[in-house]
Amino acid sequence: MEPLPLEFFKKPALELAKELLGYLLVKETSEGVASGYIVETEAYIGPGDRAAHSYGNRRTKRTEIMFGEAGLVYTYVMHTHTLVNVVSGPLEKPEAILIRAVEPFSGLELMKKRRGTENLKNLTNGPGKLTKALGITMDDYGHSFTQPPLFIASGKRPDEISIGPRIGIDNTGEAKDYPWRFWVTGNAFVSRHRKSPAK
8 A cells, every 4th residue: 555646635625535435544543444435525615615615715724734735634633533634735725525424445353443443334434433443543533545554545445426515514605605615426434424413
Protein backbone atom coordinates (compact mmCIF):
# COMPACT_ATOMS: atom_id res chain seq x y z
CA MET A 1 0.00 0.00 0.00
CA GLU A 2 1.83 3.05 -1.33
CA PRO A 3 0.52 6.58 -0.75
CA LEU A 4 -0.84 8.41 -3.80
CA PRO A 5 1.24 11.32 -5.15
CA LEU A 6 0.32 14.91 -4.38
CA GLU A 7 -0.83 15.50 -7.98
CA PHE A 8 -3.77 13.14 -7.43
CA PHE A 9 -5.31 15.55 -4.91
CA LYS A 10 -4.96 18.72 -7.00
CA LYS A 11 -8.52 18.65 -8.32
CA PRO A 12 -11.68 20.67 -7.58
CA ALA A 13 -13.65 19.23 -4.64
CA LEU A 14 -16.54 17.93 -6.76
CA GLU A 15 -14.17 16.07 -9.05
CA LEU A 16 -11.98 14.67 -6.25
CA ALA A 17 -15.00 13.57 -4.20
CA LYS A 18 -15.99 11.18 -7.00
CA GLU A 19 -12.39 10.21 -7.79
CA LEU A 20 -11.72 9.12 -4.18
CA LEU A 21 -14.36 6.39 -4.30
CA GLY A 22 -12.71 2.97 -4.33
CA TYR A 23 -9.35 4.19 -3.03
CA LEU A 24 -7.90 2.82 0.21
CA LEU A 25 -7.83 4.94 3.37
CA VAL A 26 -4.98 3.59 5.52
CA LYS A 27 -3.97 4.38 9.13
CA GLU A 28 -0.83 3.01 10.77
CA THR A 29 -0.71 3.01 14.58
CA SER A 30 1.29 1.26 17.29
CA GLU A 31 -1.61 -1.24 17.56
CA GLY A 32 -1.34 -2.16 13.88
CA VAL A 33 -2.58 -1.09 10.45
CA ALA A 34 -6.25 -0.71 9.56
CA SER A 35 -7.65 0.29 6.19
CA GLY A 36 -10.82 0.47 4.15
CA TYR A 37 -12.04 1.30 0.65
CA ILE A 38 -13.67 4.74 0.48
CA VAL A 39 -17.31 4.17 -0.51
CA GLU A 40 -18.99 7.50 0.34
CA THR A 41 -17.87 11.13 0.22
CA GLU A 42 -19.31 14.64 0.39
CA ALA A 43 -17.83 17.71 -1.30
CA TYR A 44 -17.73 21.12 0.41
CA ILE A 45 -16.69 23.78 -2.07
CA GLY A 46 -15.75 26.67 0.17
CA PRO A 47 -16.77 30.34 0.23
CA GLY A 48 -19.95 29.97 -1.84
CA ASP A 49 -21.19 26.81 -0.09
CA ARG A 50 -23.32 27.60 2.98
CA ALA A 51 -22.70 24.09 4.35
CA ALA A 52 -18.91 24.48 4.27
CA HIS A 53 -16.95 25.51 7.36
CA SER A 54 -15.17 28.02 5.14
CA TYR A 55 -18.40 29.65 3.85
CA GLY A 56 -17.81 33.33 3.15
CA ASN A 57 -14.05 32.71 3.42
CA ARG A 58 -14.43 32.17 7.18
CA ARG A 59 -10.90 31.68 8.46
CA THR A 60 -10.53 30.29 11.97
CA LYS A 61 -8.02 28.15 13.82
CA ARG A 62 -10.13 25.14 12.84
CA THR A 63 -10.62 26.00 9.15
CA GLU A 64 -7.11 27.35 8.49
CA ILE A 65 -5.98 24.02 7.06
CA MET A 66 -8.64 24.25 4.32
CA PHE A 67 -6.74 27.21 2.86
CA GLY A 68 -3.62 25.05 2.55
CA GLU A 69 -2.48 22.81 -0.27
CA ALA A 70 -4.44 19.87 -1.63
CA GLY A 71 -4.00 16.51 0.09
CA LEU A 72 -3.84 17.82 3.65
CA VAL A 73 -5.83 16.18 6.46
CA TYR A 74 -8.66 18.27 7.93
CA THR A 75 -10.03 16.64 11.08
CA TYR A 76 -12.59 18.19 13.40
CA VAL A 77 -14.80 17.03 16.26
CA MET A 78 -18.59 16.95 16.00
CA HIS A 79 -20.79 15.49 18.77
CA THR A 80 -17.63 13.93 20.35
CA HIS A 81 -16.77 12.15 17.07
CA THR A 82 -13.70 12.96 14.99
CA LEU A 83 -14.50 13.45 11.29
CA VAL A 84 -11.86 13.31 8.56
CA ASN A 85 -11.69 15.41 5.39
CA VAL A 86 -9.35 15.69 2.41
CA VAL A 87 -8.35 19.25 1.49
CA SER A 88 -8.67 19.84 -2.27
CA GLY A 89 -8.28 22.61 -4.83
CA PRO A 90 -5.52 25.22 -5.08
CA LEU A 91 -3.92 27.18 -2.23
CA GLU A 92 -6.18 29.78 -0.60
CA LYS A 93 -9.32 28.12 -2.06
CA PRO A 94 -10.80 26.41 1.02
CA GLU A 95 -12.44 23.23 -0.28
CA ALA A 96 -12.60 19.81 1.34
CA ILE A 97 -14.15 16.38 0.98
CA LEU A 98 -15.67 14.59 3.96
CA ILE A 99 -15.06 10.83 3.94
CA ARG A 100 -18.42 9.46 5.09
CA ALA A 101 -17.92 5.69 4.90
CA VAL A 102 -15.38 3.00 4.05
CA GLU A 103 -15.58 -0.73 3.37
CA PRO A 104 -13.19 -2.56 5.76
CA PHE A 105 -10.15 -4.08 4.06
CA SER A 106 -7.36 -4.80 6.56
CA GLY A 107 -7.09 -4.81 10.35
CA LEU A 108 -10.59 -6.17 10.89
CA GLU A 109 -9.98 -7.50 14.40
CA LEU A 110 -8.42 -4.19 15.43
CA MET A 111 -11.43 -2.31 14.06
CA LYS A 112 -13.88 -4.57 15.92
CA LYS A 113 -11.96 -4.02 19.16
CA ARG A 114 -11.93 -0.24 18.75
CA ARG A 115 -15.62 -0.10 17.90
CA GLY A 116 -16.65 -2.71 20.46
CA THR A 117 -18.75 -4.64 17.96
CA GLU A 118 -18.62 -7.80 15.88
CA ASN A 119 -21.16 -6.37 13.42
CA LEU A 120 -19.12 -5.98 10.24
CA LYS A 121 -21.67 -3.77 8.46
CA ASN A 122 -21.77 -1.37 11.40
CA LEU A 123 -17.99 -0.95 11.75
CA THR A 124 -17.34 1.87 9.30
CA ASN A 125 -20.69 2.94 7.79
CA GLY A 126 -20.54 6.53 9.02
CA PRO A 127 -17.99 9.35 9.33
CA GLY A 128 -17.54 9.02 13.11
CA LYS A 129 -17.52 5.22 13.03
CA LEU A 130 -14.78 4.94 10.41
CA THR A 131 -12.39 7.28 12.24
CA LYS A 132 -12.80 5.32 15.48
CA ALA A 133 -12.34 1.99 13.66
CA LEU A 134 -9.22 3.15 11.83
CA GLY A 135 -7.72 5.06 14.75
CA ILE A 136 -7.92 8.51 13.10
CA THR A 137 -7.76 11.32 15.69
CA MET A 138 -7.30 15.08 15.96
CA ASP A 139 -3.55 14.40 16.06
CA ASP A 140 -3.80 13.74 12.30
CA TYR A 141 -4.90 17.36 11.61
CA GLY A 142 -2.59 19.13 9.17
CA HIS A 143 -0.74 15.99 8.13
CA SER A 144 -0.56 15.04 4.41
CA PHE A 145 -2.46 12.11 2.92
CA THR A 146 0.64 11.51 0.73
CA GLN A 147 2.64 9.90 3.55
CA PRO A 148 2.15 7.62 6.58
CA PRO A 149 0.76 7.23 9.15
CA LEU A 150 -2.55 8.35 7.55
CA PHE A 151 -2.63 8.08 3.78
CA ILE A 152 -4.67 7.19 0.72
CA ALA A 153 -3.52 4.40 -1.60
CA SER A 154 -4.74 2.81 -4.84
CA GLY A 155 -7.77 0.55 -4.53
CA LYS A 156 -10.49 -0.70 -6.87
CA ARG A 157 -12.63 1.34 -9.24
CA PRO A 158 -16.37 1.26 -8.52
CA ASP A 159 -18.70 -0.14 -11.17
CA GLU A 160 -21.25 2.58 -10.58
CA ILE A 161 -21.47 5.82 -8.59
CA SER A 162 -24.65 7.31 -7.14
CA ILE A 163 -25.17 11.03 -6.50
CA GLY A 164 -27.50 12.82 -4.08
CA PRO A 165 -27.83 15.57 -1.46
CA ARG A 166 -25.47 15.74 1.51
CA ILE A 167 -26.58 14.54 4.95
CA GLY A 168 -27.12 16.38 8.24
CA ILE A 169 -26.95 19.96 6.96
CA ASP A 170 -30.63 20.91 7.13
CA ASN A 171 -29.99 24.47 8.38
CA THR A 172 -27.95 25.58 5.36
CA GLY A 173 -30.68 26.93 3.05
CA GLU A 174 -30.41 25.90 -0.59
CA ALA A 175 -27.04 24.20 0.08
CA LYS A 176 -28.83 21.26 1.75
CA ASP A 177 -30.19 20.22 -1.64
CA TYR A 178 -26.98 20.37 -3.67
CA PRO A 179 -26.22 16.88 -5.09
CA TRP A 180 -22.67 16.81 -3.72
CA ARG A 181 -22.72 13.45 -1.96
CA PHE A 182 -21.23 10.52 -3.87
CA TRP A 183 -21.30 6.83 -3.04
CA VAL A 184 -20.55 3.44 -4.54
CA THR A 185 -23.93 2.22 -5.76
CA GLY A 186 -25.26 -0.72 -3.76
CA ASN A 187 -22.31 -0.88 -1.35
CA ALA A 188 -23.37 -2.29 2.03
CA PHE A 189 -21.13 0.09 3.98
CA VAL A 190 -22.64 3.37 2.76
CA SER A 191 -24.16 5.33 5.66
CA ARG A 192 -27.91 5.51 5.94
CA HIS A 193 -29.81 8.76 5.60
CA ARG A 194 -32.05 9.07 8.64
CA LYS A 195 -34.84 11.50 7.85
CA SER A 196 -35.60 14.25 10.37
CA PRO A 197 -38.97 13.91 12.12
CA ALA A 198 -41.68 16.13 10.67
CA LYS A 199 -42.07 19.42 12.50
